Amino acid sequence: MKALKSVLIGLVGMLIIFAAFKASKSIIDDQNLKYVQVNPLVVEKKQDDSLYPEDIDRMISHSITGTKATTLPVKSDQNYVVHENKLYVTSNQGKTWAQAPDDDYLGYARISEYVDTIQQSNIYRSNEKITIVYGGRGSENISIMTSDSKGEHWSIGSISKTATHDLQKGYDELHIDFVDDDRTGYLAAIRNEGSVQAKILVFRSINTGVTWDEVDSRDPFYGEILSQFGL
Structure with missing residues (x-):
């Protein structure tokens, strides 16, 4: 008889504990549904610096594909022309024109965004070579693009620490x-x-333009290079 009574008491106790657990869980679930974070934790995604070109003291070069020289419905007494917001350069008095392609590498200047700044001084042309210098606005360094295949293939590099940040x-x-x-x-x-903040950066290459070294204003080459440009 005592054993039966003990079993009954145990069963009743278990039922009471189970009922209390279910009631507590229901209250907690209800509170969780009503909870709103006051200051939720935000995990900031860090920028991958490896996506941007490393700023070093030498020219960083890469290749891009251009197009074959083409004819244009334009006439110009210069060796370059801007047509439909694209820069073209000629090596045969305008018979055919080589298009300067945009550089889509991240962090590098796109020439289509600088066509309004292009002058004759930005372009060097010989029988075998076309070289164009542009860029330098904002965070973009000065870029130099060169083709020795009449515009079908180009080599493009930038000179570090030449961005104006303007x-x-x-x-x-x-x-x-x-x-x-x-x-x-x-x-x-x-x-x-023409202002008191006037600044002239001068560079010299001794390997056909593969790399460029800055020339200090106290270096004899500084004045020689300025004279080359009539400055």
Whole structure:
């Protein structure tokens, strides 16, 4: 009899515990449904710096594909023309024109965004070579694009630490030239011309434009290069 009574008491206790558990769970679930985070944790996604070109002291070059030279319904007494917001350069007095393609590499300047700044001084042309210098606005460094295949293939690089960090105005003038059968290159970048903040950066290449070294204003080459451009 005592054993039966103990079993009954145990069963009643278990039923009471189970009922209390169900009631507590129901209350907790109801509270969770009504809960609103006051200061939710936001996990910030870090930017992958490897997507951007490394800023080093030498020129960073890569290749892009252009197009074959074509004819254009234009006439120009210069060796370049802007047609339908694209820059074209000629090596045969306008018989055919090579289009300068946009550089789609992340962080590099696109030439279509600089066509309004292109002047004769931005372009060097010989029988075998076309070189164009542009860029420098905002966070974009100065870019130099070169083709020795009449525009079918281009090599493009940028010179580090030449970005002006000004989205509205970059360099007033860019000059480029080659001497010694295209082996030695000269480049000058002029900013804030005519003001007390005027600055001229000068670069020299001794390997056909593969790399460019900045020339200090105290270096004899500095004045020689400026004279080359009549500056």
